[in-house]
Amino acid sequence: MAESLNPEQASPAATREDMANAIRFLAMDAVEKANSGHPGMPMGMADVATVLFTKFLKFDAEHPEWPDRDRFVLSAGHGSMLLYSLLYLTGSEVVDIEQIKDFRQFGSKTPGHPEDFITTGVETTTGPLGQGLANSVGMAMAERMLNARYGDDIVDHFTYVVAGDGCLMEGISHEAISLAGHMKLGRLIVLFDDNHISIDGDTDLAVSDDQLERFRASGWHVARVDGHDPEAIAVAIENARNVTDQPSMIACRTVIGFGAPNKQGTASTHGSALGPDEIAASREKLNWPHAPFEIPKQVLASWRAAGARHRDTYEAWMERAGKLDAAERSALVEPIDEDVAIKIKNAVREAKAQFVAEESKLASRQSSQKMLERLTPLVPHLIGGSADLTGSNGTLTKAHTPITPEDFSGNYIHWGVREHGMAAAMNGMVLHGGFVPYGGTFLVFTDYCRPAIRLSALMKKRVVYVMTHDSIGLGEDGPTHQPVEHLAALRAMPNLNVFRPADSVECAECWEVALLSRTKPSIMALSRQGLPLLRTEATDENLSAKGAYVLREADGERDVTLLGTGSEVLLAVQAAEALAKEGIKAAVVSMPSWELFEAQPAEYRREVLGTAPRVAVEAAMEFGWHKWIGLDGAFVGMSSFGASAPAKDLYNHFNITSEAVSAAARSCLGKD
């Protein structure tokens, strides 16, 4: 056994059965009070959780942010009452019994699904199935990566996951499982709640996988136990901990709604309150005569003892961590402290000056690569990667060495063709703490990882998505690979920076904002094709940080304002020059980030946009642009999917040209 302290000894009257039943009744009673929620899963997994939390999990309830705690991820997030019960019972400061009673109510610390940004002690936000499992792969990688940097004295912990049938049916589970096996994540242990029940009914309705064989095929250690046999569970976890070069999966055969005499083992316990009669019957069956939300003193004491049993370990760790130097200590949780931030700002300023001096004409994916080469040595915990498009995305530089199953000291991850798994694992790395990850694929494949991007945004996690080939400029690969609606789809998402830089200078500026946005993920939408330098004068100020700015003012009062982003800003500039020859005064506004522009003071926005008619150009759908151009403005861009052809032919075919911008401007002014 991993622990010498046995809660039964500390509080002889509390049996492990009673400790598990405390979870069950908190779950039943809270769901009943809310008349909403999922009691079946916490009731089924109560025994497994009790073994884990009392015998294995290294944590200290008073210090939920201890960097070297074991991570506990409830991937089957609908069973949130399992987690809230455990937090309350072990002595969480934020989840007290009032919060349990307030389950699923507005403003409580106990929302319907676990939300890490609401409740301290919740490791990640789950509910969308499979995400927690994939997060945990990122956490377990981050653990090894920090371990390679700090050694066993500072980083040495496990990551435990509870996953259900639903998690394992989702596609993302394959990406996570396959990656974890490849990376030989011996400190990742998945407890599969094998209850044979899904919402529609018995899992036999829809799935016949042999999950043990499936995990084994991806290089996992696997075991099967009776999820209501505490000794067997403990042996299985102990064995899993001893397998150091493979992740482990323990299929725990459980009865959903265990203890509800008439409903257990059926889908009716899954997603709704059991009702007063069934709860009363459960109280009788499980010999639990206590009132709702009342936990007998000794049961609570045993749980509290479990929550405090690592206090010495924690304090010893703090002493060791106290010997780290300030930068090391800081990087353990936040890799970009004030010192690093200053280095980033300086590097961006230097890069901009150099781009201007060299009159760079680079695809923005190349400018991005140059920035990464410059920034990586300055931010040692900046971790790169790509979902098997490394060369195309420009994510790898001379400053990188790969992370491999044998050596986690590097800083580049070959994620494989696993966009969704990559994004969710990057979330897991940030949740774990200690790293700023970026990962690349084509912009069109944001669709493949959108659920995880959404969680980056919801959880306020700094993940940088390097999304190249950002328009029909991708060319011959055709409409399956050409994003047209993706900029709009991403801009519509709350708390997400969407950057589309127009040249090398803007690219440098956008990287600065992305890295310094500690509570926001960023999308870098980058061109395949070369872009001439438009910001030809060196400015120390980060103009992109304002979201939009006047790139070229008109010579005199504006007749028209031309708005553009990314590769199409050039078309606006060319149009402005052509219009000037006709005596039409056009200003050009570059808009690398709508979100940042919206956050500017109204006066600045008015100044930039002006009062003249507006024409926007972007090689994408017009969706969303009317916020800037109004009902009377004009838009030059896409109105359909793209096509397969060389990029130049496509721009001509879809009439996204400087001539089209000029014509639209003339038309707005009634001069066509």
Added chain:
Amino acid sequence: MAESLNPEQASPAATREDMANAIRFLAMDAVEKANSGHPGMPMGMADVATVLFTKFLKFDAEHPEWPDRDRFVLSAGHGSMLLYSLLYLTGSEVVDIEQIKDFRQFGSKTPGHPEDFITTGVETTTGPLGQGLANSVGMAMAERMLNARYGDDIVDHFTYVVAGDGCLMEGISHEAISLAGHMKLGRLIVLFDDNHISIDGDTDLAVSDDQLERFRASGWHVARVDGHDPEAIAVAIENARNVTDQPSMIACRTVIGFGAPNKQGTASTHGSALGPDEIAASREKLNWPHAPFEIPKQVLASWRAAGARHRDTYEAWMERAGKLDAAERSALVEPIDEDVAIKIKNAVREAKAQFVAEESKLASRQSSQKMLERLTPLVPHLIGGSADLTGSNGTLTKAHTPITPEDFSGNYIHWGVREHGMAAAMNGMVLHGGFVPYGGTFLVFTDYCRPAIRLSALMKKRVVYVMTHDSIGLGEDGPTHQPVEHLAALRAMPNLNVFRPADSVECAECWEVALLSRTKPSIMALSRQGLPLLRTEATDENLSAKGAYVLREADGERDVTLLGTGSEVLLAVQAAEALAKEGIKAAVVSMPSWELFEAQPAEYRREVLGTAPRVAVEAAMEFGWHKWIGLDGAFVGMSSFGASAPAKDLYNHFNITSEAVSAAARSCLGKD
């Protein structure tokens, strides 16, 4: 062997090596001419494809739309030249040698990735990895479902898939494989191009799965062969065909770029032209002295013989099919012919009358369920299903019986927790022909299936997505389950109907449009919460088909126009009533479909929107709304993610109320 006719006998001079080399050189030369594309895969899989197309695949090049043909799906779509070479060589009418020379050029029939809507003979649009594999599961299900209805004489074919490492790394592959195994799709045969190379380099960089064991764990028959040994390939395919109660996967160990003496077996052959020197060296090595795009007469003759060898089978089939009655024959490819369309229209009219008569107050997901109960008996090839949210989505009715591995005669599919697999398999069913599928999940989980929804739209396939719980009205499950940006993200996509009906009558109307939109997929965004009837007068006209219409005209000239969709139209109506009491004349416009409204004549749009200031209300992000409200309009809705609480509390907290709409209207009019 399945075939007695042997191409070598038909044309003694053409060896199978030469036939395979014809594919290799067409691929090399076309990529070289385009200076863009992926030669390595066609070169590696040429031997496998030659065996399949000459010995097994039941097809007739002159009749590429023969309903009972075997389906051939190139899931690894970047290897498009494999498919185009085969089409040309076997005698396709559309892919001639000029098209091969025009590979990846604008307007050609040979785009960068296979596009079914461009090229007859291409079974599905691939490139986004894993999609073709999941389509093929839908095709193989459709085959069994039609077989259960028509018998072996009419429907009796295989579905073959070529998938690469990338397809098998994508999460969607798990959903597809797991589902196919569960459904025991014995006529699905996957040929895995096991070449050990991905774009970043050797697959060892990122993946260590034992693919055979993985497929076996999901109930597949598996085999491993040398992908350059024609006899072994033929034996493996023959064995796979004989396993009737399991899908089959044959791992074909191939050398990517086979025949390129210096580059074969490396990532450098994957995604770019080989260059003239390497192609010259390949000509020497493979003893292929012919000029680019020149196929020796006898090689071509042998291929053409292969493309015609099922002519008798085809003709015999046509004779049998000729004996079907007209409705049966029609339903085999298009389940909604004119007769069925009339039945649908009548049913919708009757339903609307009944909703009005009963003053229905139903959640739109319940209205939808009532429509499905009414429509299903009228459209025998309408197939329902849900990704394990059957009860919540209202997708199952008394008119349904489940499809099971043992009996495909039913009309309801329990898809399991596999949103992405469901969507892609529904695409496959439509591609196969014979069915109109709809499938349900929560609207927020459109993110999980977005790549497949995009392909429904790109391929112009009628798939209906029943997406319920369409706002914060979902309540306690919280922000992970509450869509806020999804309506915008979906509306931004080309060729997709997004419906958000306001009441039962609109719901009925939207279903009519969805089912009759033969070349468009539809999203039905449906409420969890009850909605009172707003269309209280029976109208035969389908007002929702216009996208937006005046639900309540103002009493006199409009002071303000209130726009809304779905559950929030009620708030607009209530606001209009409140404003009327203050003497403010407000019209209410319901906008169940932006796309359909955009397609209306400008005059109608002007009439509906009016010239008065506009206020929009929708429990979603404002993104996109400025197209309707202009720069000066007001929006009442969300500006962040949601929260976990009862729905009513959330509407109040986020200030989406009739009072907020009234206040916004007053503010627009300067009366606040």
